[in-house]
Amino acid sequence: MADRVKDLASKKAAVIFTKSSCFMCHSIKSLFYELGASPEIHELDKELSGQEMEWALRxxxxxxxxxxxxxxxxxxxxxxxxxxxHVDGTLKEMLIDAKAIWF
Incomplete structure (x- = not known):
């Protein structure tokens, strides 16, 4: 499962593994959208193998x-x-370098 997680994480410029009930997950997704990024979102509580993916992430x-x-x-x-x-300005540069946003 760790290989699958690594594969999913590398398919798009920005990837976020989340849970739909997680407040901080929602905040991070909102931050990325506000910066102009469209990250690939994997909601672990809605994935068939979400529990195994969570263990693999750990x-x-x-x-x-x-x-x-x-x-x-x-x-x-x-x-x-x-x-x-984000506070120190590095996040935006990382997203630009990864081509998740363009400026």
Whole structure:
């Protein structure tokens, strides 16, 4: 399952693994949309193998497992990490470099 998660994470410029009931997941998705990105969203509580994907994310070092944010196929962190990147301006640059947004 870890290979499947890595494959999904690398298929788009920005990928977010979330749960529909997670407030921070919703906030991160909103942030990406406000920045002009259209991330690939994987709602683990709506995926057939969502529980296994969540365990795989934990095994890959994602703690907490959601939201798990990947940019350019690379794990960049959870909500607090992404918010920190946004505050210092790094997030937008990462999204531009990964071609998730254009300027």
């Amino acid at each position: 095994g890959l070092g994602c703690n907490p497992a959601v939201p798990a944010i990947f940019i350019g196929g690379r794990y960049v962190g959870s909500a607090k990490d992404v918010i920190s990147l």
